[in-house]
Amino acid sequence: MPEARPQIVWLRRDLRLSDQEAFRAASARGPVIPVYVLDDETPRHRAMGGASRWWLHHSLASLATDLHKHNAQLILRRGRAAEVLAALVEETGASGVHALRHYEPWWRNAERALDKALPVGVKFIRHGGLYLLPPGTVTTAAGGPYKIFTPFYRALRERMPPGDPLPVPSLTLPESWPASDRLEDWNLLPDSPDWSAGMRAAWQVGEGAAQEQLWDFAERAGSYEEQRNLPSVDGSSRLSPHLHFGEISPRQVWNVFTRRSGEGVESFLRELVWRDYAANVLLQFHDYPEHSYKESFAAFLWRDHESEAAADLQAWQHGRTGYPIVDAGMRQLWATGWMHNRVRMIAASFLTKHLLIDWRVGERWFWDTLVDADYASNGTNWQWVAGTGIDASMFVRIMAPLTQSPKFEAAGYIREWVPELTELPDAAIHDPSDIERPADYPAKIIEHRAGRERALAAYREL
Numbered sequence: 001m002p003e004a005r006p007q008i009v010w011l012r013r014d015l016r017l018s019d020q021e022a023f024r025a026a027s028a029r030g031p032v033i034p035v036y037v038l039d040d041e042t043p044r045h046r047a048m049g050g051a052s053r054w055w056l057h058h059s060l061a062s063l064a065t066d067l068h069k070h071n072a073q074l075i076l077r078r079g080r081a082a083e084v085l086a087a088l089v090e091e092t093g094a095s096g097v098h099a100l101r102h103y104e105p106w107w108r109n110a111e112r113a114l115d116k117a118l119p120v121g122v123k124f125i126r127h128g129g130l131y132l133l134p135p136g137t138v139t140t141a142a143g144g145p146y147k148i149f150t151p152f153y154r155a156l157r158e159r160m161p162p163g164d165p166l167p168v169p170s171l172t173l174p175e176s177w178p179a180s181d182r183l184e185d186w187n188l189l190p191d192s193p194d195w196s197a198g199m200r201a202a203w204q205v206g207e208g209a210a211q212e213q214l215w216d217f218a219e220r221a222g223s224y225e226e227q228r229n230l231p232s233v234d235g236s237s238r239l240s241p242h243l244h245f246g247e248i249s250p251r252q253v254w255n256v257f258t259r260r261s262g263e264g265v266e267s268f269l270r271e272l273v274w275r276d277y278a279a280n281v282l283l284q285f286h287d288y289p290e291h292s293y294k295e296s297f298a299a300f301l302w303r304d305h306e307s308e309a310a311a312d313l314q315a316w317q318h319g320r321t322g323y324p325i326v327d328a329g330m331r332q333l334w335a336t337g338w339m340h341n342r343v344r345m346i347a348a349s350f351l352t353k354h355l356l357i358d359w360r361v362g363e364r365w366f367w368d369t370l371v372d373a374d375y376a377s378n379g380t381n382w383q384w385v386a387g388t389g390i391d392a393s394m395f396v397r398i399m400a401p402l403t404q405s406p407k408f409e410a411a412g413y414i415r416e417w418v419p420e421l422t423e424l425p426d427a428a429i430h431d432p433s434d435i436e437r438p439a440d441y442p443a444k445i446i447e448h449r450a451g452r453e454r455a456l457a458a459y460r461e462l
Ligand SMILES: Cc1cc2nc3c(=O)[nH]c(=O)nc-3n(C[C@H](O)[C@H](O)[C@H](O)COP(=O)(O)OP(=O)(O)OC[C@H]3O[C@@H](n4cnc5c(N)ncnc54)[C@H](O)[C@@H]3O)c2cc1C
Pocket: 228, 236, 237, 238, 239, 240, 241, 243, 244, 268, 271, 272, 273, 274, 275, 278, 339, 340, 341, 342, 344, 345, 348, 366, 370, 372, 373, 374, 375, 377, 378, 379, 381, 382, 385
């Protein structure tokens, strides 16, 4: 039976109206007040990086526009989420708060705090929907969590497809709306300087754009397996920021492919499961992105990135290492907030092995610069590449960027992102000789063999 008292929908990384259980459940109970709280204060909070804030601004603007079509508003408030929401409950007389369950340590803290902060009789109801299956529910025969990807994938796969997505609910509106901050006043967009031109050119943000991107990719998914590793080709879905901010649900993505088969589709769905796997790792180890999982690495001889290795770190960040594939990736990241997955692996391996810089330094850089920066996925992938993690490639498996680049046909990609090298023929562009190397393109900051040997020596020390 619907109530007259409003229901608050607390939004975080679930900025959509369709397949959104919190909206569905709230609207079944009463008038709905959607709220986004900009919270940089809850204990253990890892504040969003610059690129994420840019995306967030546009995603909130898009959601507000979509809500207006239902004559509803998006209420914006700032502060410690539990306190802000409890105050809003008092103010509006709401009898329930609905949210999708989140797994970052700060969101778990905020959810616990909200449980305590709400007045007696007001319910805080958490729903699933961020992942294909709720993290923690894919378990071994003995009932424990999986640590390794492949058995996790097999067990999750047996429980797919994930069921039908929910339609957009019809929203009942409250009699009056509480006050809201103005999005512009949050200063989420960069202004001095405005470095977001490349991001504006690369992305359409919001639920509608996410759906378009999904259907565009669905046309190409058959060739995903052959093309996903080729950075010069638009072979992957580019859904990662939309999935991260919840503009689309993984269930909606999976369902497009339920009745399709083939190598490309299977390979894509397997990649999608990595997202669930990363959340499953984070749920087991709450500070996974903060420390090497393999404890022995606490004593590893990383170079000091604030002194001895500072110039090398800067060269990596700015795409000036002298390795064209690494530089192309780092410049794509800086310009668009995204980097091709194969190149992420090469660039991360280069930082942690050739430059012998702690993976956590790279993880932080990606956190600040990726539009899909995701606490679980970023940490899991960095530890995987560095060889320090739970399901990691070994440290001694050192990627050779100069071999990877021609193997994955990166010439076109390098031309796009490293204009100094545009004139070089394919044969020279992956590793220009001293004569071929243009004057405005840097020499290699370390030779491959020297970098490799230094990394292996550090590992032997360990
Ligand atoms: C060092 C490093 C850091 C990374 N940091 C992030 C991050 O912060 N956020 C993030 O979403 N991905 C991260 N990835 C994983 C991967 O690179 C991106 O998900 C992928 O490039 C996004 O492009 P896409 O949407 O076209 O992917 P597709 O290949 O089309 O895959 C579909 C979806 O599956 C998920 N996915 C695919 N691969 C992975 C993976 N290895 N781990 C987790 N999820 C995956 C993503 O949600 C992706 O959108 C990282 C990888 C590396 C090597």
